[in-house]
Amino acid sequence: MVFSLTFHGAGALVTLWTRLLSMCIFTMHKMAPTKKRFAMDMRRMRFLRDMRFFRVILLLLLVALGIYCVTSMPGWSTRTKGWMEEQTCGSAAERQTRSNYRALLAAQTQKMRLLLQEVARLRVELRSARKAASNVASEVSVEMSDWALQSTGATIDMRRTSQTYSCQGKWSCMVLRLFHPANPPEAVLQPDVSPGNCWPFQGRQGQVVIRLPARVHLSTVTVQHISKEASPSGFVTSAPRDVAVFGVDADGEEETLLGTFMYDVAKDPIQTFPLKNAPLRRAFSYVKFFVKSNWGNPMYTCIYRVQVHGKMAKPESLG
Template identity: 30%
Template sequence: MGVLWFLCEPSIRQMTGFPAPSYLFSEGGAELPEEFSKMYNDVLERLKAFEQKVLEIDDKPPPWASIPNFALKSAGASVLCAATSKAYKAKIKTVSVLGFQIRYPEALSASVVIEGKSELIPGNCWAFSGDQGNLTMVLSHPALVQHVTLGHISKRIAPTGSIPHAPNLFSVYGTETLDSAGIKLGTFHYNQEGEMFQNFIIPEELHALSKYVTLSIHSNWGDPTFTCVYSFWVHGALAS
């Protein structure tokens, strides 16, 4: 154990900000024996390689973030309001008109869900009343839907330390035209203990060409008042 500390102490001190041990300097201290010097350099190289590998993993985006998102507003996708639940107006806004203060409820549009944001901010979401609701999107292009990504803030950044408004059980439906019946692509479970963005794979036998996709939420994580949806992505292959 003493030899291991002898070899790793300089690196540990470097990572923690403590000054290097005196025996690494030739002046005023003992020189490192040749055998230990080789072992030390080998351990140091291994630590540097491991640190670089960790950095590369942290910086690498998830696979789904590097492929097309057919539910992206800036690429032409939109929300079909007629087939989408009404927004929950929890915020009260005050404006002054001719000296009179007018207060009215304000709510974010459902289109915030398809803005494709990679960072989620508490409160910057679309909310609907209760724990069941639908959001129907017109995709930017007809696509063979292969998987979807649902985003919500995590408990770590939630002001209350909990996310009872997050979706829990939900289903995804796809259809090529508004006149045709929607095809159920799958039912999934959003894990409140998981990452903010969670990807869900559509079974291959259910891959369907869709121009319209509906996110149907069946329950949330405990609050009967309203449910929040922060982000929803639709991935797949462009129709040939």
């Protein structure tokens, strides 16, 4: 009986415990949504509290910003005004600089255009000058041609030319004539002017008449003698001094004085003398070279070379 009572009391105790446990589980299941809602409400309350806090902080920042703007407005106005003035001045200076640059560029462009025009004009003038110089050089070359040159056809008119100097009456003259005979008048038509290669004539006065290879409008005459340094004796007393040049008529004895001059032995051995009214309108085929005096030699006068310059007459003016 005691065991039975004990067994029945234990069963009742287990049953009671089971019911209590079921009630607790049921209560927990019932309270779970409430707990969730409570947690959500707590989070919502915290969010709202935080939002109110942020609103207060934002409001305080806006108030502080407004106070700063109000207190800083005069300074900003001053600085803004200065900046605007500075920008205005800078813009005006930049506009002026650009304007000056454009004006300078336009001036330089105009100068460049003028320089190009000047260069073009100078090129034209240079071409003209070259052409004129070429023509002048050609004319000078033609006029300075030596018409008294034996290789081109010039000859000596022996009938109107002085006699060649002859050393006579002394043994020394005979020996000199044996080893070194006197040159004929044709020596004046040769380009060789080495010492001794000249034509001597008797005394201080004489003449040589040259027949030119064509009729020539004469302009200048060139006389050449050796210098003192080239002379074996160191003297040039036999050189011609006072000279006259005549144009001679081809068929008759008519002579036209073309010029007179003095050959100076103290100057260059080759001396050119212009003829009067040169170039002459009238053309001549004969030229008379008349020596009126020499530089002191009483026995003979030497002529090394005579050159005649001018322009050949055109075919229609011949005759």
